Amino acid sequence: MTVQTRDEVVLRAENITKLYPGTVALNKVNFNVYKGKVNVLVGENGAGKSTLTKILAGVETPTKGTLYLADKPVVINSFHDATKHGIGMIHQELNLFPNLNVAENIFIAREKTAGGIHIDHKAQIEEAQKILDNLESDIRATAKVSELRIGQQQMVEIAKALALDTKILIMDEPTSALSVTEVEVLFKVISDLKKKGVSIIYISHRLEELVTIGDYITVLCDGNLMQEAPMKEIDVPWIISNMVGEAGNREITYESHKTDQVILEVEELTLPREGRGYAVDHLNFSLKKGEILGIYGLMGAGRSELFECLMGLQPEVKGTVLLDGQDVTRGTVVDHIRSGLALIPEDRQREGLVQPLDVTQNMTLSSLWKFLTGFHINDSSLKSAVGRMIKSLSVKVASPMVIISSLSGGNQQKVVIGKALLTDPKVLLMDEPTRGIDVGAKGEVFDIMKNLVSQGLGILFVTSELKEIMAISDRILVMSDGRITGEFDRESVTEEALVSASAVAHKHPAAMQI
């Protein structure tokens, strides 16, 4: 596909490479921002969209590569540099102070003052109101942000960016929390901004929406630039096929150990979301012994909330969970662990490890009750259990007594897995177990999983990596907005089907609201 360059390029990123320890987030990516156009950036979770926009907004600096602003090379090292060059960003999570009013939020950290001391509230409010009126919103500049609806808060964010005289506006998933009418208003605002010559970088998972609003589209996949094209020339299937990269790339061998015996049965599992709607919306599924059931979905689809419900972390949960015929819907985390559920949390550092403790202490934290004589920890049986676990998971450690933070990410992850396995679980809940670990360690984690199911465990496996989930799962459920929007067998699944099922709820903004 050829790119017509009749439109003026206002910002150009050339050969941008960004390395994080252990991963290449962006690999020689070129990105053009056309003046007065909506430049759409699209890709899977972890494709590098956020990293790229953070580089443009000065939050991160590229390892290699150059940015050109109107064909002049520029260095953007900080938020202030970005502001100076007229680049503004609206983050996915709103960055507003709910305890302050709209005008104060708009002028935060650059208040209009008399003599540098006294804040001129009147001038601030007047100017803020002018910007808000231009956006055709009914928000009063004196209203407290906490009193506004999410959609209105989004408007305040936009006003905040515009007050900075922004020429290039980055919008990260601006519609994810908006109702249909609010989305319409936003689109109108965007087209007004375009007329005023503001260039927009637009990120969204709602593919239909992108086709409506976008002028140019850039697709990223695994940190690589896949395609850039004018929106007129392409359609939704084109986007999907470019997003998933080269299909059919299955290197991992997999042999099913699935039995007919149901080990975990989930019926009508429901978790109300704060405000309205459901974070987990009437889920029904079952897991068999020796089965790996993959759960795929985008961020915010309700996967982590599902696991929290299953582990007893959500007291408001409704429905039934049967583990080996026994009702385990209610109860504390301890009850769930003892009845045979074990969780490998998504965020290893925040939820998996106790950093000041050593490998042995971390690994046995969940299962200390197994190594007791009276109330005395029996060191020898504990040490031999840890030794066996270290060997069977092939954790690379100098000694079981070294501090946990001295291990590499992959080995830390194995310790977290070991901790779960020492509780003798019947069902293992793995939330993004391969996140942030290198390729070799990923393979080892998969080997561990395969080994476990061959011993009759059931595994629920959450990931946002398409290739992984297709390679290692017996069955795949796709979640979107708290619901199951697709179920696929290992044999019949395609990446395209997974992606489109995961975007189901995103296609209809109306389904998110009311």
Added chain:
Amino acid sequence: MNTTSVNTAASAGKKSNLKLGMLLLKLRTFIALFLVVVYFSFMAPNFLSMANLVIMVKHVAIYAILAIGMTFVIVTGGIDLSVGSVVGLTGMVAGGLIYNGLHIPVWDVTIYFHLPMVILITLAVGVLCGAFSGFLVNRFNVAPFIATLGMLYIARGAALLLSDGKTFPNLVGKEELGNTGFPVLGSGTFLGVPVSIYILIVLGCAAAYLATKTPLGRHIYSVGGNERAAMLSGVRVKRVKMFVYMFSGFCAAIAGMIIASQLVASHPATGEMFELTAIAAAVLGGTSLAGGRGTIGGTIIGAFVIGVLGDGMVMMGVSSFWQMVIGY
């Protein structure tokens, strides 16, 4: 070939330096104690005499006992500001029970308890004070600093109320009431060693055992190291927190009784600022205020550093104002 061997030699040298550094870092409190002792034995005659050492250890024991309770609280990431007041309150409770007995206005009777019962009730009062702090922290999510600050005022006020601010004097008890023997705690000796030192040894060993060899101890460290991970691993975080505040109250009650027993009197202002000494001893002994790190042994050494510094300055005749500047 040559260069690699040089490299390994250099890295080996670096490694051993690193190890030495780690060792020095680990023993830093001990080294400080050693230096302080050496300094005072030169500066103050009689410093190293047996009699003086025993007196010093008796002083240290009180702070060390408080600091042991404090260590567990700090390891969970909390703080207990109430221990000084609880020392005052429990001293007054023990003193009042011996001197006045427990007066029940409804039936207009006064009960005098035997000494073991007095001790048990006093310990229970200390534990209850801790339980109140723990309850505030767990149930209402009050920051430990605030919860225990509240307890500080409650306990001090209660101590003053018990006697209208007066002292309970002469706590020897009466033969006919069967409550004699209280002074033994503070001034009794066994095999020439004060009873309070035995108490410190027993409590120290029990606490060290709890910290290293029981699930509860492991859970205390995990809560301070990463509360969320501990919770997800099946640690009952709230129970653990409740325990550490109750244990700290327990330790404060022991210290309160020892002081009242030493003086054979209890005064409601006893124990003011002790919480800061206890925190200082724990932190000096390597306990991290961020939680997750700290040892009982380290804390006891920390208490010794503070105690020896104070007593040594007294022996050298340093003015008490200067003592305060130096931090005792």
